[in-house]
Amino acid sequence: MPRTNANYVFRALADPTRxxxxxxxxxxxxxxxxxxxxxxxxxxxxxxxHLTVLKRAKLVRHRREGRETHYRAQPEALGPMVDWxxxxxxxxxxxxxxxxxxxxxxxx
Amino acid sequence: MPRTNANYVFRALADPTRxxxxxxxxxxxxxxxxxxxxxxxxxxxxxxxHLTVLKRAKLVRHRREGRETHYRAQPEALGPMVDWxxxxxxxxxxxxxxxxxxxxxxxx
DNA sequence: ATAAACAATAGCCAAATGGTTATGGATTGT
DNA sequence: ACAATCCATAACCATTTGGCTATTGTTTAT
Numbered sequence: 001m002p003r004t005n006a007n008y009v010f011r012a013l014a015d016p017t018r019x020x021x022x023x024x025x026x027x028x029x030x031x032x033x034x035x036x037x038x039x040x041x042x043x044x045x046x047x048x049x050h051l052t053v054l055k056r057a058k059l060v061r062h063r064r065e066g067r068e069t070h071y072r073a074q075p076e077a078l079g080p081m082v083d084w085x086x087x088x089x090x091x092x093x094x095x096x097x098x099x100x101x102x103x104x105x106x107x108x
Numbered sequence: 109m110p111r112t113n114a115n116y117v118f119r120a121l122a123d124p125t126r127x128x129x130x131x132x133x134x135x136x137x138x139x140x141x142x143x144x145x146x147x148x149x150x151x152x153x154x155x156x157x158h159l160t161v162l163k164r165a166k167l168v169r170h171r172r173e174g175r176e177t178h179y180r181a182q183p184e185a186l187g188p189m190v191d192w193x194x195x196x197x198x199x200x201x202x203x204x205x206x207x208x209x210x211x212x213x214x215x216x
Numbered sequence: 217a218t219a220a221a222c223a224a225t226a227g228c229c230a231a232a233t234g235g236t237t238a239t240g241g242a243t244t245g246t
Numbered sequence: 247a248c249a250a251t252c253c254a255t256a257a258c259c260a261t262t263t264g265g266c267t268a269t270t271g272t273t274t275a276t
Contacts, residue, residue: 002124014122015264016110019192026196033223046265048224067222067273078197084127085193088134089186123234141253154235156254175243175252220275226268233262244251 005058006080012057013081017042018050022059025073032068113166114188120165121189125150126158130167133181140176 013019017040024039025031033051037044051071054060058077063070121127125148132147133139141159145152159179162168166185171178 007124010118010127011122014119016115017264019118023196034221037223042264043266044223045225045267049264052224064223069223073196075197078193081189082193082197085186085190088131088181089183089190125234142251145253150234151236152253153237153255157234160254172253177253218276220273222273223271225270227266228268229264229266231263231265234260236259237257239254239256241254242252244249246247246249 004080005077006084008057009059009077009080012053012059015050015053017046018054021047021050022054022073025060025071026075030063030070030072032070034068036071112188113185114192116165117167117185117188120161120167123158123161125154126162129155129158130162130181133168133179134183138171138178138180140178142176144179 013022021036021040024036031039033044033047036051037047040047040050051060051062055062059074060071061074063072121130129144129148132144139147141152141155144159145155148155148158159168159170163170167182168179169182171180
């Protein structure tokens with residue numbers, strides 16, 4: 001029901017193919033739909049649909065250049081998920097703590 | 109396709125009702141199915157199903173006591189998601205950087 | 217001018233998802 | 247002993263999801 005951006009992000013990343021596409025875009029940078037299709041192992045229309053879902057969550061942006069469309073990752077869109085983890089992931093705080101310790105030690 | 113634990117976690121948290129249940133458990137601590145049902149706004153069987161999905165992702169544990177079952181959040185299970193964010197969330201690294209700065213300033 | 221390439225959309229389908237009521241098994245209260 | 251409570255499972259249903267092929271609109275190449 002909730003059309004919040006956080007919800008779109010969570011839902012977008014729930015699918016492994018979509019995660020793979022996002023991962024590929026963060027690793028390799030901007031890619032055309034064609035390239036992503038070769039990578040993803042599903043049909044081109046399927047990739048286009050996934051990209052639409054990722055777009056809705058603002059996890060990717062696109063740029064048209066002639067007949068091809070270049071997509072790139074927009075990792076800032078993970079913000080809502082990070083916020084959520086900060087609120088509800090106690091383990092998370094542990095990591096912060098450990099990081100603090102690391103930094104303190106580095107400092108000594 | 110992938111039955112990895114990371115995938116279970118991502119999928120479990122994709123549903124808003126499931127997130128709400130997990131949030132409630134981290135905020136208020138251990139709860140019976142009954143209490144969660146009052147909170148969640150769906151039927152008891154629906155809650156039980158959601159809890160099964162959360163269990164599969166190891167996001168909750170349960171403890172039976174007589175006729176009631178107490179569930180509690182297990183935020184360590186967010187680990188795989190944290191790992192993923194560390195790899196693919198550039199924004200994430202920004203936060204680390206900011207934290208470092210904060211800590212460095214605190215230190216001065 | 218025609219053909220080929222790229223990407224989005226439409227239309228279809230099977231499977232998964234999230235919900236419901238009904239039921240059953242176990243425990244507790246009267 | 248009987249009734250009520252708690253929770254899980256079963257059976258069912260509507261909707262959503264993720265995939266496909268076919269098509270269309272552009273743009274580029276011949």
